[in-house]
Each structure stands twice: as structure tokens, then as C-alpha cells.
Amino acid sequence: MSALLRHRVTLGWLVVVALWIAAGLLKPGFARIGHLRYLLELASITGIVAAGQTLVVIGGGIDLSVAAVITFSAIILPLLTFPFDPSGMAAVAMTLAITTAIGGLNGIGVVLLRVHPLILTLATATILQGALILIAGGSAVSTVNPAVTFLGNGDLFGLPMTIVTWLLIAAVTLFVLHGTVLGSWLFALGTNDRAARLAGVGAGQAILAVHAASGFCAGLAGLLLLGMNRQGYVGIGEPYLLGSIAAVVLGGTSILGGRGTYLGTIAGSILLVTITALITVVNASPGWRAILFGGLILGLLLISGRERSG
Amino acid sequence: MAEAAAKCIKGDRKPPFTVGWANIYSVPTWMKQTEGTITDVVEQLKKDGLVDNLVITDAEGNANNQITQIQSMIDTDVDAIVVIAGSSTALNRVIEQACEKGIAVANVDSLVDTDQLTVKINTNSNEWGKQAAQFIADKLGGQGKIIIMNGPAGISVSEDRRAGATPVLEANPGLEVLTETNTAYNSAPAQEAMTSLLFQYPEIDGILSLGGALSAGAILAMDRQGRELPPMTGENYRQFLELWKEKDLTAWATMQPNWLGGLGVYAAVQALNGKDIQPYVEVPLPIIDNGNIDEYLARAGEFPADGYIYSPYDLAMFDQLLGLK
Amino acid sequence: MRQVPSGAALHARLIWRRNRGQIGLFVLLALLLALYAFLHPGLLSWAGIARFTQNWFPVALVAIAQTLVMLMGGIDLAIGAMVGLGTVLAATLVGESALGAGLGITATVAIGVAAGGLVGTIVALFGLPAIIVTLASSFLIGGAALLVMPRPGGSMPGWLSEGLVGVHPTALLILIVILVAWRVLRATPLGLSIDAAGDNPAGAFRSGVNVALARIAAYAISGGLAAFAGVYVAAQTGAGDPLIGNPLALQSITAAVLGGVGFLGGQGTIRGAVAGSLLLAVLVNVMFFLGLPPVAQYVMQGLIIVAAMGIKRLRERAA
Amino acid sequence: MSGTAPVLAAQGLVKRFFGNPVLNDVSIEIVPGRVHALLGENGAGKSTLVNLLSGVLAPDAGRLLVDRQPCARLTPALARRHGIAVVQQELSLAPHLSVVENVALGAVPTRHGLIDYGRLAVEVGRVLDRLGLDVALDQPVEELPLGKRQLVEIAKALYRQPRVLILDEPTSSLTAHEVQALFKVLAELRRQGTALVYISHRMNEVMHLCDWVTVLKDGTRTADRTMVGIDPPALVRLMVGREPGDLFPPFRSTARGELALEARGLTAPGIQGVDLVVRQGEVLGIGGLLGQGQEELLLALYGALDAQAERLATGGIDRPSRNPADAIGRGLAYVPADRKREAVLLPLSIRFNLTLPGLRRLARRGLRRFAQEAEVARELTTKLNVRGGGPERAVQLLSGGNQQKVALARWLPLSPNVLLLNDPTRGVDVDTKREIYLRLKGMAADGMAVILLSSDALELVHLCDRVLVFRDGRIAADLAHRQASEEAIVAASLGVARQEAA
Numbered sequence A: 001m002s003a004l005l006r007h008r009v010t011l012g013w014l015v016v017v018a019l020w021i022a023a024g025l026l027k028p029g030f031a032r033i034g035h036l037r038y039l040l041e042l043a044s045i046t047g048i049v050a051a052g053q054t055l056v057v058i059g060g061g062i063d064l065s066v067a068a069v070i071t072f073s074a075i076i077l078p079l080l081t082f083p084f085d086p087s088g089m090a091a092v093a094m095t096l097a098i099t100t101a102i103g104g105l106n107g108i109g110v111v112l113l114r115v116h117p118l119i120l121t122l123a124t125a126t127i128l129q130g131a132l133i134l135i136a137g138g139s140a141v142s143t144v145n146p147a148v149t150f151l152g153n154g155d156l157f158g159l160p161m162t163i164v165t166w167l168l169i170a171a172v173t174l175f176v177l178h179g180t181v182l183g184s185w186l187f188a189l190g191t192n193d194r195a196a197r198l199a200g201v202g203a204g205q206a207i208l209a210v211h212a213a214s215g216f217c218a219g220l221a222g223l224l225l226l227g228m229n230r231q232g233y234v235g236i237g238e239p240y241l242l243g244s245i246a247a248v249v250l251g252g253t254s255i256l257g258g259r260g261t262y263l264g265t266i267a268g269s270i271l272l273v274t275i276t277a278l279i280t281v282v283n284a285s286p287g288w289r290a291i292l293f294g295g296l297i298l299g300l301l302l303i304s305g306r307e308r309s310g
Numbered sequence B: 001m002a003e004a005a006a007k008c009i010k011g012d013r014k015p016p017f018t019v020g021w022a023n024i025y026s027v028p029t030w031m032k033q034t035e036g037t038i039t040d041v042v043e044q045l046k047k048d049g050l051v052d053n054l055v056i057t058d059a060e061g062n063a064n065n066q067i068t069q070i071q072s073m074i075d076t077d078v079d080a081i082v083v084i085a086g087s088s089t090a091l092n093r094v095i096e097q098a099c100e101k102g103i104a105v106a107n108v109d110s111l112v113d114t115d116q117l118t119v120k121i122n123t124n125s126n127e128w129g130k131q132a133a134q135f136i137a138d139k140l141g142g143q144g145k146i147i148i149m150n151g152p153a154g155i156s157v158s159e160d161r162r163a164g165a166t167p168v169l170e171a172n173p174g175l176e177v178l179t180e181t182n183t184a185y186n187s188a189p190a191q192e193a194m195t196s197l198l199f200q201y202p203e204i205d206g207i208l209s210l211g212g213a214l215s216a217g218a219i220l221a222m223d224r225q226g227r228e229l230p231p232m233t234g235e236n237y238r239q240f241l242e243l244w245k246e247k248d249l250t251a252w253a254t255m256q257p258n259w260l261g262g263l264g265v266y267a268a269v270q271a272l273n274g275k276d277i278q279p280y281v282e283v284p285l286p287i288i289d290n291g292n293i294d295e296y297l298a299r300a301g302e303f304p305a306d307g308y309i310y311s312p313y314d315l316a317m318f319d320q321l322l323g324l325k
Numbered sequence C: 001m002r003q004v005p006s007g008a009a010l011h012a013r014l015i016w017r018r019n020r021g022q023i024g025l026f027v028l029l030a031l032l033l034a035l036y037a038f039l040h041p042g043l044l045s046w047a048g049i050a051r052f053t054q055n056w057f058p059v060a061l062v063a064i065a066q067t068l069v070m071l072m073g074g075i076d077l078a079i080g081a082m083v084g085l086g087t088v089l090a091a092t093l094v095g096e097s098a099l100g101a102g103l104g105i106t107a108t109v110a111i112g113v114a115a116g117g118l119v120g121t122i123v124a125l126f127g128l129p130a131i132i133v134t135l136a137s138s139f140l141i142g143g144a145a146l147l148v149m150p151r152p153g154g155s156m157p158g159w160l161s162e163g164l165v166g167v168h169p170t171a172l173l174i175l176i177v178i179l180v181a182w183r184v185l186r187a188t189p190l191g192l193s194i195d196a197a198g199d200n201p202a203g204a205f206r207s208g209v210n211v212a213l214a215r216i217a218a219y220a221i222s223g224g225l226a227a228f229a230g231v232y233v234a235a236q237t238g239a240g241d242p243l244i245g246n247p248l249a250l251q252s253i254t255a256a257v258l259g260g261v262g263f264l265g266g267q268g269t270i271r272g273a274v275a276g277s278l279l280l281a282v283l284v285n286v287m288f289f290l291g292l293p294p295v296a297q298y299v300m301q302g303l304i305i306v307a308a309m310g311i312k313r314l315r316e317r318a319a
Numbered sequence D: 001m002s003g004t005a006p007v008l009a010a011q012g013l014v015k016r017f018f019g020n021p022v023l024n025d026v027s028i029e030i031v032p033g034r035v036h037a038l039l040g041e042n043g044a045g046k047s048t049l050v051n052l053l054s055g056v057l058a059p060d061a062g063r064l065l066v067d068r069q070p071c072a073r074l075t076p077a078l079a080r081r082h083g084i085a086v087v088q089q090e091l092s093l094a095p096h097l098s099v100v101e102n103v104a105l106g107a108v109p110t111r112h113g114l115i116d117y118g119r120l121a122v123e124v125g126r127v128l129d130r131l132g133l134d135v136a137l138d139q140p141v142e143e144l145p146l147g148k149r150q151l152v153e154i155a156k157a158l159y160r161q162p163r164v165l166i167l168d169e170p171t172s173s174l175t176a177h178e179v180q181a182l183f184k185v186l187a188e189l190r191r192q193g194t195a196l197v198y199i200s201h202r203m204n205e206v207m208h209l210c211d212w213v214t215v216l217k218d219g220t221r222t223a224d225r226t227m228v229g230i231d232p233p234a235l236v237r238l239m240v241g242r243e244p245g246d247l248f249p250p251f252r253s254t255a256r257g258e259l260a261l262e263a264r265g266l267t268a269p270g271i272q273g274v275d276l277v278v279r280q281g282e283v284l285g286i287g288g289l290l291g292q293g294q295e296e297l298l299l300a301l302y303g304a305l306d307a308q309a310e311r312l313a314t315g316g317i318d319r320p321s322r323n324p325a326d327a328i329g330r331g332l333a334y335v336p337a338d339r340k341r342e343a344v345l346l347p348l349s350i351r352f353n354l355t356l357p358g359l360r361r362l363a364r365r366g367l368r369r370f371a372q373e374a375e376v377a378r379e380l381t382t383k384l385n386v387r388g389g390g391p392e393r394a395v396q397l398l399s400g401g402n403q404q405k406v407a408l409a410r411w412l413p414l415s416p417n418v419l420l421l422n423d424p425t426r427g428v429d430v431d432t433k434r435e436i437y438l439r440l441k442g443m444a445a446d447g448m449a450v451i452l453l454s455s456d457a458l459e460l461v462h463l464c465d466r467v468l469v470f471r472d473g474r475i476a477a478d479l480a481h482r483q484a485s486e487e488a489i490v491a492a493s494l495g496v497a498r499q500e501a502a
């Protein structure tokens, strides 16, 4: 039991449960099933972005382009309408292909130019902003893509599609991390890049793969957001940059790479969304709300986030 | 030589003029639309030989960059600067410098604190809050539970609109403010905040939304839970107007017209031309209500899907607003 | 037998040696500065230099502040909020209280030092990941700024603004003073500890270095610098604005990484970070004078940032 | 000189990690003017004892006495003030800082609060000269080869002019020449009355240098006696607890006719125009002073350095390897000397480390097969006798010698054609060394070509078919097995035996 308590992932989950119970006692509406389900829907978006982010971070990098990619995805989808495809699936596939390619370009840049991913993905984000000026706001497109609407609002056997999508992404991410050679390579690279390369780890392939995956996840999150919100806008992805990084680190993954699991990130995503919702229902001035938010994160971190020592 | 009529104008600048547009952030759609009105007005003025060049900068949301860029505009001696301020205080000094150099400075939308400039052009944010609150008070007959949705804390616009609502709320003690939210002026965060509040408050009689896409987010949140939509206020965000029609709401909206940008250019050029421009031009708030919403929606196709359907404008109307005719 | 260099010679060589790997950045920077001066000859005057350095100064300060923390293997996302708190404190304490300028500025910087020190203590003693602790702190500090001033306002005495941001290169002077101060600090055991403790914390501890103290000191100095950047911005703008610092958090990290500061600690120099911040500042101006539309501005900016890093790698590969 | 009071003593020390006892009731007395050998197999607890004596760790029970005064809580800073200095492995160096800064770190001389660079230059320069370490004071430590870093670490301890100097395997990557210089310094210190503790797995060094010996086995003290009247086999017997065999297996060449690797005109940073041929089953030794291009040769062959060559043929392809993964595909394998930075992944598990190089082969279509991995890990740990816990423990919890076994063992499943070894027995205890030698000869007998870079000339003498001695990035001598004596290798290293080159 004490070993279990030492484990950060387990602790993260315990904190989520404790927080839900406490919030439910404090604010009766909070613990209603519908509300919790909605929180999970929201957490899905953060969680999906953070899935790609987790892979990149464990491999020793960081992806600062996720926010721009989310926005890009949400803005570009309505521009892609194909008369032959009333279901909208083609546009969805095309958008995801584009965002995956953007991620892949990040990976290629990191591998070939050997520029720190922080800088490279930041530059990508900047360039995407430029592209958005060209694309967004120009033409009057407001197509309703049925596939996207279903992804954002539909449900499968009573389970919202956002959550279903998240479960799928979570399963794949966990499998990639812990069940494939690529996953092992990521842990090796994030732990010690030089030693990993000398042991024959395919660093180039791994880096390329995780950045592409991150592009895919961000693109998917953009589509879900578009579906939930029915309308994309410039800036729709912004909250998810720090959000995804925070979810990853709150979940016990080391920001320096090599250590962590997506199971923790899932808890981290839920935690983040929960705290935000909690702050919303607390009636206080904006200054106090911010202080409460920061204090809560710090407090939860003190409970669950201690680096194991000794 | 007659004294130049407007502030900052020294009368030594001759047409055609170079106009600088010091944008705080060019990526958001509202800004893009505003830039559209500016280039439009510049094109019209070019035909009259009044303007020959438009310089556009983008501070990427960083007030410090905006200072630098306005500085550069001064250095290259543009004749007029139109500016939407990234901070109500940060630009004071650099704008005063521009004014000293005889550059016509027109400040629109987000205003600066200093008065050392040619003209400030804006709607009245206080009035906005007041009218919105009054609409809610009227519709609810002064009785009911409401939620106030506001933009981000710490910036002047949100604070001013909220301040405008206060006296109306005080005058209607029957209105109970359940809670207030502060989110970015975007629909997604507004929807998130509203959803959590809906679970908290089973009974909501009105939503006093103070702008942007906040009301669209509120509608989406309530719709998802199958809640009945109470009277609400909002802005001319296209999605909100479309939802309003679709859900057949009782609602009220006003706007921050994008053509404030074009008007800024026009006013600055007129000032350079020796016209007497008032230091503060208050643009009356155009009102959208259940009576005229169809007129707006009829033109929806001309506007971006994530944009704002602003009221029509032309130079004659600008002359009127500036009191030139 | 070896030739024993004099102390000054050794010190100079140590300093010089650390320029390695940054030459690419310095060259690119020189080219951009030359281009800027060519496009805008007005730069090469007292007033031109004064104005340019004034706008660059806050970014340079936060880049230095960020680098101190990153050298320790940490990262500080609260720097932007700290600048915001600095402006509102300055606009209240200096401008509108009985404290007077000297005391007001001192109090503001002291609050920055205390806040930074507190963050550093939490990071150092509890072993929490710096990125989240400072993210949380950014809300705490930002919230405090909103409590002090819910909206932009307050004022700064005119003579102070004139002194700091008039038509004379005070900013450049202060920057030089700060760089010299760092030079001096880096030549003390504490300064050396900051570098060593970021480079190899376990080894530094075994060597008898007080690693925890070095960490706390780095965060505290960083907090003080950020608060001072706030004072300066308040003087520059004549008022306080609780949100004005927000974009600076990411900018400071960009400047530091551009300047060769590593993510894992121990690697990098203050001068590199200052050069990185200068690159960012010059870019804004060069883009303007090249007359690029915003779209091209974003694209160019992205490419130049990558190029600044890429050059170094290509040179390494060629070597 | 014996009979003087101990300057540092420990009584009944107990240390546990996560409940596992690592030291059990260990006492030791460290006396001025005496070189005190601390011996034991890998994982016996020597380094842990050192860490307790120097305040890096706190004991769970027992007490420390400095000058007979009990010392309640010792920290590294406090230990320094008591005059206790430790030569740790490279562990305590800050790679981006310069040599002087590293040497003085934690003990910098100051004037008016500022670092006194003048004094530093003089004092650090003096220490480096004493050790014969020819590096620029301002050079960043990360640019130095491992052996020189080790000398910097020694310089760091000497610089503090300690009363008690503890050396934890100071010579594990030094060659005979540097060891001699170090021994001269140590002898001088002993004369001056410094108390010395010396840990090494090289028995000849211990025999040569030490006056007293304490032996640890599984965390308990099994011997504490004078060195007088002990011969090397007895010493090993004390450590291992049974009759030792010969350290080196009898030499028998297994070289065959077929070439395993051929390089002509190989040039890379640090080496110029090297010609080299290795046959299957051959063990080719690489020797020379520290940093003469030996390591660069291995890295160039392995694709870890950009290299050009007129010919570089192995695995049926004639071109330099593009990167390590490419080299591995061609049948090469590399065991680095600096295991903490280049070989093992410290925080990850033993199983992970053991399976990483062969992972792609173990997996099926990129999917890992856990049962097979576990099986391989189990096999390898038993085969090389890795001690220190189950396969799921982190490698960093293993003692240094056991980490080295992991670094070597992980290549076995790949059965490479050419094995590049960079000081593979660094820090490995005698018993394990013997195992490694046997295994190495066994692999050669199976047809594998082995290129063995070693700082220990004895290994080159006893194991290799041929020995190439490097100087200045070139081959200075090519000695056949019967020509290769310790003296011949040292002579060739120093450049006095050029005419003997084949």
C-alpha cells in the first residue's frame, strides 16, 4: 500500500477522486453525473492533445506547435468540402493528413537541422499563424460537416463520441508506449540520447514518428473542438498549449523525458479540467480566482508530485 | 497661415499621405475584418489623391512590440497612425511622441489613457453595459436570477462594460446575480464555463453577456443540456446571430463596428487636411434586436463564418459622425 | 612545465571560451543589426540607440532572468506575471504612495526577490517539477497583480519616466551594469555554484556546494530582475498594467534557447541569452523596415529563428 | 608510523537502501601515513562506505569519529572542512565547466569575496603538473577523454590538500604511464602523513601501494589486517572466499583466415590514415597513452563519428557506417568505456537495458514480446552473473561492476561479427574480470572478431593476437602477441620503440 502511495500515477488518480468528492460536497451540482460526464468530454480534448505531447516529452522533446495546429485544423476543415462525399469523412481524413504532415515536418526539422524541438515547434507555430492570416476570415464558409458534428456531439451507446475517441487514442498511446519498439526507443532517447543512439536506437525514425503523432492528435482535437463548438475560430487552440504540457507533467511524466506514462497524463487532464470548472463555480473576484487556481495546482502537486528521492 | 484645427496637426504635411496601421494582433478574425475596412477606406482615399501608402504592422499581441513598431513609424515619418492599443497605458508615451512630431494619431477601439493625440474614436463601453443590463431588466420585469458573462479580467474594455451595468443592477434589486464569469472573448471557453454553471444553478432567468462570442458559447452550453433559453444579450458575432434566429431567442445585441478602423483612417486624413476634428468621437452603438436581426442575417454571406456582421458604412456617414457635414 | 597564466588572463580565457558555439548567433545578429542600420540610418544616433535599447531592454531583462533559472536546470513560466505585478506595484508604490521613488522601487524589487525565492524554495526543497510550480506561481502572482490593480492604471512620476526612457541611453547603461554585475557574481563562489549545480547537481553536492542555496538564489535573483523589468515598463508606459507581461514568459524562453541555453541546465551563458533577446528585438524592426506584410513577417520570423539555431548545428557538423 | 591515532574512524556502520542492508556493522580506522586498501567484489559496499565516510549518505546506525570526536551529522561540505577528500568516479565533475573551475569547485580561493583566479592558476596548475596531466586550465571537462576526466577528479581531491584522501577506483581508465605518476604523488602524500584509502580491482596496484587492507563481502567486514605477508592469490582469496584460478586464461589464438573488417586510410576527427585488418576469431588490442585516438577509432568504425576511408569493408559492404544503427546492421557492436553516460540507461530497468540493442529483433513487426524479453534478460543475468536484484530494478541501483556486465551482456543476443570494446573491465572485480575474459575468448573462438581497447596493458598482453599502439592519431606500433609485453607497449606509447614496429 505504501509502495502504491509512492507511485505518482496512482496518487494522481486518487487526487482526482478526492477532488470530485470534495467538490461534490461543497457544490452539489458539481458531482451530478451529467456534469462529470461533461468534464470528461472536456478532458478528452486536453487528453488527446496531451497524448501526442506525452510521446514527444517522453522522447526528450516538447511540442509548442500544438495550439497552432489545433486552430489550423479547426479552421481548415470547413474549407475542405467535397461534393462526392456527403458524410464529410474525406474532409476529416484530409485535415488529419495535413496536420500529421505538419507534425512530420517538425520531426524532420528536428532530425535534420538538429534544432531543439522547443525552437523548431515554436517556429512552426509562428509560421502557421502567418498561414492563418491568409486562410481564416477571408471567405464565408460555414459548412456543417456531419462527420465532425457527430464526433463533437454524437454518442455511441450513450457514451459521448469525444470520450469514445479519447478512449481509442488512449489505448493506442498506451500500447505504443509500453508495447512497441518505438515506445521503448522513446524512453531510451528521453533518458539518455547519446547512450540510446550508441545502443542502436533509431532516433531519427522515433523523433519523426512522435512529432507526426503529435500533429495527428492536435489535428484530431481541433476537429472535436470544432464539432463541440460548431464553429472554429482563430485562437481556439490557445488554451491547449500550456494545458497539454501541464497535464503531462501533473501526470507524473518528467518534462526532461525518459520517465512517465500516459495513464498519468489521463489523470492530469481530468485534474486540470476539474480545477478549472471548480474555479468557475466559485464566486470570487478574478484576482482571487487566479490565486485559488494556482494554489490548488500547487497543493495537488505537493500531494502527488514529489519527485521520488533516495 | 491658420492654426491647424485638430490636435497634433502642424499643417506642414501635404497630401498624398502615408498612413500607418499599428495593429496589436492581426490574426483574430475581428482584426482581419477591421483591416478590411481600413484598406477599403484607403483605396477610396487613394482615388482622391489623399493617401498613397498604407503601412501595416502586427505586434503579435505584445504591447512592447507595438511600442517598437509605432516608434519605427515615427522614425520613418508616416503622416498618420491609426492604432488599436494593446494596453490602455503602455502606448501613452510613444503616442505622445508621435503627436509632438505632428503625426495625426487616431486611436480606435481599445483606447489609450493619454489625450495627446488627434482623435479617439470608440463606442461607449459604459453605455454598452448599461443598455445590455437595461434590456435584461426590462425583459425580466426587474425580477429574476441572472448570470453575468464578461471578458478577461484586467483589461479596460471588460471593466468598463461591467461598470456600465452596475447602476442598472442596483436600480433593480429584484435582479439576483447568481455569479459572474471571466473568459476570453471566445465561444469555447464561454461554453465550458457556462456548462459548469448550469449544473450549479437549475434556475436561470437571464444571461447578461458583455460581448464577443460569449453568448454563442452560452447558447451551445444550454442547448446541449436541453435547457430553455432565457433572454440574453450579446454582440454581432455571426454564430450568435445565427443561433439566435435558429433558436428563436429573445435577445439584444450591439457591436463594436469593424469600420471604426476605416473611420480612424478617414478622420486622421481629414485632420491632416486641416479639418477640425473633435478630440473624442463617440460612435453610437448600433442595436440589433428581434426587429432588425433579419436585415443583418440577410447579409451574413458577406462575412466570415467566425466573423462579425457589422452595420453598413460609407464616407458620407463618416463625415456625419465626425461632424464635418 | 606549464606556463602559469596570470589570474586576469585565466579569467579572460574562461570567459572567452564560453563564446564557443554562439559565434553563429553573433554573426547573424551582427548582419541583422547592420541591415537594420542600413534600412534605418537614424538608428546610429544618440536618440536612435536610446529608443531602440529602450524597447529591447525589458526583453533582455527577462531573458537574463529566465537564463539564471534555466542554468539551474529549471524553467520559469511566472516571469511574465512577475513583470505584470512589477508594473502595478511600481505604479502604486512609486507613483501613488508616500514611499517615494527610491523606496518604492526597492520595495517592488524586494517583493520580486521574495516571490522568486519562495518559488525557488518550493522547487528546491520539495523536489517538484519547476515547470508546473512556476505555472501555478504565474496564476498566484498574476492574481495578486489583479488584486492590486483590477485594470490598467496608476501613474509614474514624470521625472522618473524621463530619466529612464528619455532621449538618452539609460536603458543600455543599466543593461551594461547588470551584465557587469553578473560578471562579478559569476566570479564569486555563489555564481560558480549556480552553473555547477545546474550542470551536475549530485556532483556539485558531493563537492561541497550548497545546491539548494544556489537554486533558491537563482530563482530569487530572477524574480528581482523580472520585478525590475516591471518597474521599467511602468516607467516606459507611465502606468501599471497587470497583464502586460504575459507574452514575455514565452519570449524569455525563446531568447534564452536562441542564445544557447540548454533545457537540462548547466549549459549556456547570460551573454548568449542577451544576444538571443537582441535578435528578437531587431527582428521586429527589420521586418518593419523591410515593409513586409504581417503574413511574411510571421513566416520570416519562424525561418530566421530556425536559421539562428541551424547555423550552429551545421557548423558543428562541418567541424 | 603505525600506532598513530586514526584521523577518521567508523564504528558499527549500518546502511540500508529500501530496507536492503548494504553495509552491516562495518568498522574501519583510517590512520595518517598509511595506504589503506578497501577491497571487495562488485556490490560489496565499498562505494557506499566511502559515501558514508564523506558525508554524501547518512548511516542508519553506527557512528563516525573524526580525530576521535564523534561526528553527529556529516555533510560533504563539513567533510571538506575536516580535511576529507574523495576521488569519486567522474560523477562529481560538471561537464560544461572548465578544468580549473571543476578542480576548485566547492573550495574556491577568494579575495574580497571574488574568486582568486591568480591563485587558482598557480595552485591548480601545480596539481595538474604533479599528475602529469597536460590539459589547458580553461578547457571544458566534457571535451576530455574519460581517462583525463578521471585525472581531473583526482586533481580535485589533491587540490584540497586533504588529511584523508579516499580514492574510489581512481585508475580504472588510466594507463600504466599515468598510474605511475599518480603512485609517485600518493607515495609522497603518505610520506607527508596523509591518510589514504585506496579502492581498486587491480591487484597489482594494491600489492604495490597498500600497507593495510580491509575486505568487504556482501556488506560485512571479512578481513582487516596488514598487507605484510600477503601475496596476490591470498588477497583474492580474502575477497572471493575461495581459491582463485589464474586471472587470464592461457593464450591460444583462434584467428581464422577470413577478414572480418578491413579499413584503409581511415580518417576521422582524432585519427588520420589508419590502416587496419581484423580476422574472424582474432582479438586485436588497441593501446597507447590516454587520448591518442584510440577511442575515436572505435567510434569511427561504429559510425558514431563522421569518417572517410579509402576502404572500410565489413559485413559485405564497403563504406563507413552512417550511424550506430547502420553499424549494428552490419554486425558491429560497441561497448563504451563511460558506461554512465554512453552505455547503460541508469534509471531504467536491468531488463530494459539488456534488451534494448536487440529489441527490434526480439519484437515481431515492431510489437514487443514480453515473455521473450524476460527470458533473454534472465538468461543474460545468469550468464554474466549480474548481481544486485531482479531484472525490474533500475540499473543505477547496481554497483559499477554489475552495470558494466549489463553494458556488455546486452550485445550477446545479436551475436555481432565485430565486437568493439572500450575498456570493458573498467571497475570490474577480479572474479568478474575472469568471467569476461573467458567469455571474450569464447566469442572469438566462435569466429567473432574482437577489437579490444584497454587501459590495462596486462589485458592487451595476455588476451590479444596483435596489439596496435596509438600515438597522435596514428598507429605507432603493431606488435604481434609474442612481442607484446608491458614494457614494449609502454615504450611504443612513448615513441621510443618506433623501430620495433612491424
Ligand SMILES: Nc1ncnc2c1ncn2[C@@H]1O[C@H](COP(=O)(O)OP(=O)(O)OP(=O)(O)O)[C@@H](O)[C@H]1O
Residues within 6 Å of the ligand: A310, D017, D018, D022, D040, D041, D042, D043, D044, D045, D046, D047, D048, D049, D387, D388, D396, D397, D398, D399, D400, D401, D402, D427, D429
Ligand atoms: N542508492 C542506492 N539505492 C539502492 N541500492 C543501492 C544504492 N547504492 C548502492 N546500492 C546497492 O548497494 C550495494 C553496494 O553498492 P556499492 O556501490 O557500495 O558497491 P561497491 O563495493 O562499490 O561495488 P563496485 O566494486 O562495483 O564499485 C549494491 O548491491 C548496490 O546495488
Ligand SMILES: Nc1ncnc2c1ncn2[C@@H]1O[C@H](COP(=O)(O)OP(=O)(O)OP(=O)(O)O)[C@@H](O)[C@H]1O
Residues within 6 Å of the ligand: D047, D048, D088, D089, D091, D168, D169, D396, D397, D398, D399, D400, D401, D426, D427, D428
Ligand atoms: N543516481 C543514482 N541513484 C541511485 N543510486 C546511485 C545513483 N548514482 C549512483 N548510485 C549508487 O551509488 C553508488 C556509488 O556510485 P559510484 O559512481 O561511486 O559508482 P561505483 O559503484 O563505485 O562504480 P564504479 O566505481 O565502478 O564506477 C553506486 O553503487 C550506485 O549504485
Ligand SMILES: [Mg+2]
Residues within 6 Å of the ligand: D046, D047, D048, D168, D399, D400
Ligand atoms: Mg563502487
Ligand SMILES: [Mg+2]
Residues within 6 Å of the ligand: D047, D169, D399, D400, D401, D427
Ligand atoms: Mg566501483
